[in-house]
Amino acid sequence: AIQMTQSPSSLSASVGDRVTITCRASQGIRNDLAWYQQKPGKAPKLLIYAASSLQSGVPSRFSGSGSGTDFTLTISSLQPEDFATYYCLQDHNYSLSFGGGTKVEFK
Amino acid sequence: EVQLVESGGGLIQPGGSLRLSCAATGFTVSSNYMSWVRQAPGRGLEWVSGIYSGGITDYADSVEGRFTISRDNSKDTLYLQMDSLGAEDTAVYYCARADIVAGLPLVNWGQGTLVTVSS
Numbered sequence A: 001a002i003q004m005t006q007s008p009s010s011l012s013a014s015v016g017d018r019v020t021i022t023c024r025a026s027q028g029i030r031n032d033l034a035w036y037q038q039k040p041g042k043a044p045k046l047l048i049y050a051a052s053s054l055q056s057g058v059p060s061r062f063s064g065s066g067s068g069t070d071f072t073l074t075i076s077s078l079q080p081e082d083f084a085t086y087y088c089l090q091d092h093n094y095s096l097s098f099g100g101g102t103k104v105e106f107k
Numbered sequence B: 001e002v003q004l005v006e007s008g009g010g011l012i013q014p015g016g017s018l019r020l021s022c023a024a025t026g027f028t029v030s031s032n033y034m035s036w037v038r039q040a041p042g043r044g045l046e047w048v049s050g051i052y053s054g055g056i057t058d059y060a061d062s063v064e065g066r067f068t069i070s071r072d073n074s075k076d077t078l079y080l081q082m083d084s085l086g087a088e089d090t091a092v093y094y095c096a097r098a099d100i101v102a103g104l105p106l107v108n109w110g111q112g113t114l115v116t117v118s119s
Helices: none
Strands: A004-007 A010-013 A019-025 A033-038 A045-049 A062-067 A070-075 A085-090 A102-106 B003-007 B010-012 B018-025 B033-039 B045-051 B057-059 B067-072 B077-082 B091-099 B104-109 B113-117
Touching: A004 A085, A010 A019, A019 A033, A019 A085, A033 A062, A033 B104, A045 A062, A045 B104, A070 A085, A085 B045, B003 B091, B003 B104, B018 B033, B018 B091, B018 B113, B033 B067, B033 B077, B033 B104, B045 B067, B045 B077, B057 B067, B077 B091
Parallel strands: A010 A102, B010 B113
Antiparallel strands: A004 A019, A019 A070, A033 A045, A033 A085, A062 A070, A085 A102, B003 B018, B018 B077, B033 B045, B033 B091, B045 B057, B067 B077, B091 B104, B091 B113
């Protein structure tokens, strides 16, 4: 099974900050990577797919990059509604796998 | 509008069995990749199982041999049969759909159903 290592596990930031979260795959997954946002008590929401494609309706301050084994989610200017937990997901093969998550908290 | 509604969760004793259901509207279950994802209290997301439109199924190592994913095409409903349950299976279980035609991974999610394994 492909292991996804996400870092950091948590971070503290302020409104307006630039935030970067990384995900590393245990083997190459081309660009078969997605990013999700989850708020407490809610289902995950798709933000980015195919490593860098923005899902419809998602603000442009969210962006994704990477290919192969190393991927990045960037929030260019953190907004109050962005405080949440973020997960990467690889869908390169039949067995999907998530990263461990990154909780973005108020500084 | 695409909607997924899970049901069947509850309190179950260790060693017991439970079947979760996920009723879909707005699309055809048999034409899509469907998946179950779970989240233990205070923990991250864990992919559990998936079923492709052609019927191929796959499972996480943690549930292989104990859980079975299936679907009823006539009811547009996805199921997860869970046997030999243990405390480690306590979690909110979500069903989710990937829109393969649009190239989107798990894009539609249900609200989740809580399974608690305890004596």
